[in-house]
Every structure is written in C-alpha cells, then in structure tokens.
Amino acid sequence: MELIDFFTDYTLRTITLGTAILGAICGMLGSFAVLRKQSLLGDAISHAALPGIAIAFLITGVKDANYILIGALVSGLVGTFWIKGIVKRTRLKSDTALGLILSLFFGFGMLLLTFIQKMPNANQAGLDKYLFGQAATLVEKDVWIMAIVTGISLLVLLLFWKELKLLLFDVDYTKTLGFNTRFLDILITTFIVLAIVLGLQTVGVVLMSAMLLAPAAAARQWTNSLGVMVVLASVFGAFSGVFGTAISASQNNLSTGPVIVLVAATFVVISFIFSPSRGLLFREIRFRKNRREIHLKKTLTFMYHIAKNHENVSHPHTIRILNNFQGFTRKTLTKLEEKQFIQIQGNDWAMTEKGYVEAKSIFNQIGKEND
Amino acid sequence: MNNNLPAIQIDDLTVAYDYKPVLWDIDLVIPEGVLMAIVGPNGAGKSTLIKSILGIIKPIAGTVQVFGKPYKKQVDKVAYVPQKGSVDWDFPTTALDVVMMGTYGNLGWIKRPGQKEKKVSLEALEKVGMLEFKSRQISQLSGGQQQRIFLARALVQNAEIYLMDEPFQGVDATTEKAIINILKELRQAGKTLIVVHHDLQTVPEYFDWVTFLNVKGIASGPVMEIFNDDNLTKTYGINYKVAVNQ
Numbered sequence: 001m002e003l004i005d006f007f008t009d010y011t012l013r014t015i016t017l018g019t020a021i022l023g024a025i026c027g028m029l030g031s032f033a034v035l036r037k038q039s040l041l042g043d044a045i046s047h048a049a050l051p052g053i054a055i056a057f058l059i060t061g062v063k064d065a066n067y068i069l070i071g072a073l074v075s076g077l078v079g080t081f082w083i084k085g086i087v088k089r090t091r092l093k094s095d096t097a098l099g100l101i102l103s104l105f106f107g108f109g110m111l112l113l114t115f116i117q118k119m120p121n122a123n124q125a126g127l128d129k130y131l132f133g134q135a136a137t138l139v140e141k142d143v144w145i146m147a148i149v150t151g152i153s154l155l156v157l158l159l160f161w162k163e164l165k166l167l168l169f170d171v172d173y174t175k176t177l178g179f180n181t182r183f184l185d186i187l188i189t190t191f192i193v194l195a196i197v198l199g200l201q202t203v204g205v206v207l208m209s210a211m212l213l214a215p216a217a218a219a220r221q222w223t224n225s226l227g228v229m230v231v232l233a234s235v236f237g238a239f240s241g242v243f244g245t246a247i248s249a250s251q252n253n254l255s256t257g258p259v260i261v262l263v264a265a266t267f268v269v270i271s272f273i274f275s276p277s278r279g280l281l282f283r284e285i286r287f288r289k290n291r292r293e294i295h296l297k298k299t300l301t302f303m304y305h306i307a308k309n310h311e312n313v314s315h316p317h318t319i320r321i322l323n324n325f326q327g328f329t330r331k332t333l334t335k336l337e338e339k340q341f342i343q344i345q346g347n348d349w350a351m352t353e354k355g356y357v358e359a360k361s362i363f364n365q366i367g368k369e370n371d
Numbered sequence: 372m373n374n375n376l377p378a379i380q381i382d383d384l385t386v387a388y389d390y391k392p393v394l395w396d397i398d399l400v401i402p403e404g405v406l407m408a409i410v411g412p413n414g415a416g417k418s419t420l421i422k423s424i425l426g427i428i429k430p431i432a433g434t435v436q437v438f439g440k441p442y443k444k445q446v447d448k449v450a451y452v453p454q455k456g457s458v459d460w461d462f463p464t465t466a467l468d469v470v471m472m473g474t475y476g477n478l479g480w481i482k483r484p485g486q487k488e489k490k491v492s493l494e495a496l497e498k499v500g501m502l503e504f505k506s507r508q509i510s511q512l513s514g515g516q517q518q519r520i521f522l523a524r525a526l527v528q529n530a531e532i533y534l535m536d537e538p539f540q541g542v543d544a545t546t547e548k549a550i551i552n553i554l555k556e557l558r559q560a561g562k563t564l565i566v567v568h569h570d571l572q573t574v575p576e577y578f579d580w581v582t583f584l585n586v587k588g589i590a591s592g593p594v595m596e597i598f599n600d601d602n603l604t605k606t607y608g609i610n611y612k613v614a615v616n617q
Contacts, residue, residue: 035462091389159481166472170458176425177476177528178446224463224508 019241025150027215027237034216043209048079050109133204135256203257214264221275240264304359316348378563384433405580408568450530467505473527495523515546
C-alpha cells in the first residue's frame with residue numbers, strides 16, 4: 001500500500017480515525033486509572049467483558065456490534081464491581097481480587113466461545129476476533145459511537161474536574177468536604193469500563209489494558225500537572241492509533257491492535273529514558289554531575305584548611321599532601337585549575353585569591369546547613 | 372458560635388474493623404474553644420476516633436454530633452488535617468493547588484475555584500511560611516513542608532473545628548513551633564482544635580484540654596486537672612512517671 005492511499009482510501013481513513021479516537025479516550029481515562037493505582041483494573045475489566053460478548057451473541061443470535069458492545073459493557077461492569085466488593089468485604093488484597101475475577105470471567109468467556117463454535121449456526125464465525133481485535137472491521141458507525149462516547153466523557157471530566165482531582169489525591173478528605181465519593185468512584189469507573197469496551201473490537205481483550213496504561217504512563221513522565229498529563233496522554237494515545245494503523249496498513253497482514261500497542265509502548269520507553277525531569281538518562285547525568293561537583297567542593301575545602309594556616313593563602317604546597325584525601329583525582333585538580341581556583345606548577349599547587357574566597361563561602365555554607 | 376452546645380458530642384461510639392473493637396463505647400464531650408490533645412498508645416484508636424467524627428468511618432453503634440447536628444449537616448464547620456502518609460505525594464500537582472483544595476467544600480459541586488479562592492490560598496501559604504514554594508511540585512517538598520501544606524489546606528476551609536491527625540509527626544523543631552503557634556492563634560480566635568498527639572512531654576505546654584484514649588475513653592478534661600501519672604498509667608498500662616506536674 002502506498003502512502004497516498006492512506007489518505008484517499010475510505011476504509012483506511014475510517015479505521016485510522018477510529019483508532020485515533022480510541023487512543024485519545026483511552027489516554028484520557030487511563031490517566032485516572034494510573035493515578036488511582038488501578039492500572040491492573042483495566043486488564044481485569046477487558047477480560048471480564050468476554051463472557052458478555054458471548055452471552056450477547058447467544059441471546060440475540062446475531063453478530064451485531066451494538067448488542068455485543070452492550071453485553072461487554074454489562075459483564076465488564078459486573079466484574080469491576082465484584083472486584084471492588086471483594087476488596088471491601090473480604091480481607092483479600094486488590095491484586096488477588098483482580099486476578100481472581102480476571103481468570104474466572106475470562107475462563108467462562110472462553111468456555112462460552114468454544115460452545116458457540118460447536119453450534120450449528122453459520123453466523124458464529126468471527127467472535128474470536130474480540131480476543132486480539134481486528135481494526136479492519138471498524139465501520140463508520142463504530143467510529144461515530146466512539147466519537148460520541150469520547151465527547152461525553154470529555155464533558156464529564158471537564159464538569160467534575162475539581163471533584164475527580166480531589167478524589168484521586170485524597171479520598172478521605174474528599175469525603176470530609178461533603179462530596180459523595182461513591183458517586184464519583186462509580187462515575188469514573190463506568191467511563192473507564194466504557195473506554196475499554198469500545199476498544200475490544202479494535203485491540204482485543206488481551207491487549208486492551210496496554211492502551212489504557214501506556215499513554216498515561218508516558219505522559220506522567222513529562223509533566224507535573226494533572227491537566228497537562230491528561231491532554232498529553234490523549235495525544236500519545238491518538239498518535240499510537242494513527243501510527244499503528246499506518247504501519248500495519250503499509251506492511252501487509254500485520255495485525256493492527258498489537259502494532260498500536262507496540263507504538264504506545266515505544267512512547268513509554270522514550271519517555272522513561274528521555275524525560276528531562278524524571279527520565280533515566282538525565283537523572284544519571286545529573287547524578288554524575290552532582291558527584292563531580294561534590295568532589296570538587298570537597299577538594300577545595302580540604303585545600304582551604306591547609307591554605308588558611310598560611311599568611312599568604314597562595315603559598316605553594318606539594319600535591320602529595322592531598323594523597324591521603326578521599327575523592328581527589330588528577331582530573332579534579334585540572335578542573336580546579338580551569339576554574340582558576342588553584343594554580344599548578346610542577347608538583348606544587350597554590351590556591352588563588354578567587355579559590356580562597358570560593359572555598360571559604362562553601363565551607364561557611366555547609367557549616368550553616370548542618371546546624 | 373453557639374453558647375450552649377458543645378463543639379462535639381459523642382455518645383456510645385463503638386467502631387470495629389474486624390472482630391476486634393477499635394473503639395469501645397466512647398462518651399466524649401468536647402467544649403467549644405479548647406485546644407485539645409488526644410493521647411494514647413499505638414492502636415488506641417486515636418485516628419479512628421477522628422475519622423469517626425468526620426464520617427469517614429461508619430461506627431457500629433453510637434452517635435456523633437457537631438454543634439448539636441450530625442456531621443453531614445455541618446461539613447462547612449469542620450476542617451481536617453489527615454496524616455501526611457495517607458496520600459501519594461508524587462501526585463502531579465503543586466503546593467498551591469493542594470491548598471486550594473481546601474476551598475472546594477465551600478464551592479460545592481462543579482463550580483471552579485477563582486481569584487478569590489486563589490487569594491485566600493496564597494494567604495494561607497504565607498501564614499505557614501510556604502509562599503515561596505507555591506509552584507513547587509509536591510513531591511519535592513520536605514516532610515515538614517508537606518505537613519505545612521496540609522495545615523494551610525485546612526486553614527482555607529475557614530472552619531470552626533479543626534481535626535488534626537498527628538500534625539507534628541516527622542517535622543523538625545522549627546516547623547513544630549510554627550505549627551503550634553498557628554494552632555494557638557486559632558484558639559485565640561475562638562476555634563476548637565482536636566489534635567492527635569504523641570509527645571507527652573509537650574502536652575501541658577501546647578494544650579489546655581486532653582483526652583486519654585485506649586480503645587475505651589479513660590479521661591477527658593482540662594490539662595491542669597487531669598494530666599497526671601494516674602491517668603497516664605491507666606492509659607498506657609505501665610507505671611508512668613512524667614516529670615510534668617512541677
């Protein structure tokens with residue numbers, strides 16, 4: 001497929017638009033899941049939706065995306081609130097509850113799928129596409145539904161922004177201010193379930209949670225503001241959808257869902273390494289720079305202790321004096337000379353006036369900090 | 372604000388998480404305008420008592436009244452300073468933003484904070500000596516600074532009663548002095564302050580009222596009258612000698 005087809009081909013345009021919208025809503029709501037430390041809830045919800053898909057087909061007998069969506073939604077919601085119920089009423093921790101519901105619902109869903117496959121019904125084939133998703137089946141109507149749900153959830157987020165932010169940061173405090181935290185919890189959870197269910201057709205049950213988490217995790221690396229994080233996550237998600245679709249369309253037979261997820265994962269990797277404030281790379285650079293600076297300061301104050309005993313601070317001393325001192329290297333000396341704090345002549349060093357003033361101020365400062 | 376009614380009245384309050392009661396049949400009357408410490412050993416139910424007053428925890432039995440009415444009807448009169456460790460400080464937000472959260476209750480649903488809310492929040496930040504850190508990401512604040520932020524957040528609630536869960540935990544001497552001065556100022560202004568406190572040595576210096584708690588209520592009253600070795604021994608179970616009554 002040529003690049004030009006990508007913009008002219010109607011089917012492809014529909015699919016691209018669909019995956020972009022899906023990525024945006026997942027990034028937006030995924031930010032809330034990540035900050036509530038409910039990252040794995042998405043995984044449980046998507047798996048829990050599978051029996052709903054099968055049951056919807058069994059009841060209606062047709063493979064209509066609308067019925068299947070409703071079935072997935074209901075069973076996803078049931079799974080979610082069971083998990084919450086288990087955590088609240090038993091002494092099981094949430095990871096256990098998640099794992100339990102996830103495997104229980106998924107197992108039941110698989111059972112129903114195999115049962116359906118053995119039914120004498122020509123209509124049955126293709127339900128298993130919900131396992132790994134098939135973006136090619138997206139039609140204009142699906143994209144409309146995605147767009148409407150995204151619009152509604154955006155509206156709800158804007159409306160209850162203040163309350164939801166408070167809920168994410170401090171649930172107990174939210175309660176004491178008189179807000180109904182149960183309502184807020186159900187509100188945000190329902191929209192997270194909706195986003196997941198919307199993505200099942202495209203990305204599938206198994207990989208759906210990555211769509212929810214990856215853009216949010218990447219976005220968190222770049223900002224310290226909740227608003228910016230949500231916007232960034234939506235942008236990352238949308239780009240993952242577009243790039244993923246483009247790549248899979250240009251390489252024949254590559255499944256779209258997994259490619260989208262891999263693109264999103266690439267965003268995460270890049271963010272974790274290259275983010276200026278939280279990334280690994282810059283943290284390492286900062287760490288090394290700090291360590292070098294501390295070495296330098298330590299050496300300088302050590303020299304200060306020697307130099308201050310002389311009337312002339314620039315009295316030369318042999319470098320060997322420094323040998324017992326930890327953390328001093330030839331490089332430190334060169335660096336100090338570069339900064340004109342000391343002068344080196346042969347095997348001797350001498351402090352400059354500038355170096356003495358600097359060392360004195362470092363010494364006084366450290367003394368103060370330790371008080 | 373109300374001459375006859377106590378700030379808080381608790382009757383027959385019993386709370387249990389599992390099979391074991393955390394609070395057992397507490398009766399407590401906290402008069403208006405006191406600066407009160409709640410003291411007791413670990414697991415005595417001090418935080419639970421505060422959370423029960425605030426309606427965060429549902430009791431098995433008993434009632435809590437705030438100026439004669441249930442808490443739900445008095446939310447605007449009560450401010451809360453939770454334990455510092457109860458939230459994730461890596462949350463993407465700034466110091467000023469956290470303080471502004473104190474105004475959310477009065478704003479009610481949906482309405483956003485505006486210039487007025489920002490102004491009172493900045494004033495509260497200044498009061499706790501944190502104005503220069505207003506734009507700082509909260510994870511980059513020290514423990515003492517985070518505690519001050521929580522205090523500022525309660526201050527903007529402009530309440531009548533302040534409930535504080537270990538506001539001195541993990542703060543240095545300077546911050547402790549700063550906080551206690553603010554608490555004393557609030558009491559001067561007629562507010563009621565209820566503080567979970569661990570350092571028995573400072574109780575007589577900081578507080579004028581004290582409640583001894585160890586699952587059951589042991590004693591409650593003016594520090595001058597009831598803060599003695601007898602009550603301390605009853606509460607902590609060991610023979611307690613604190614050199615405080617000189």
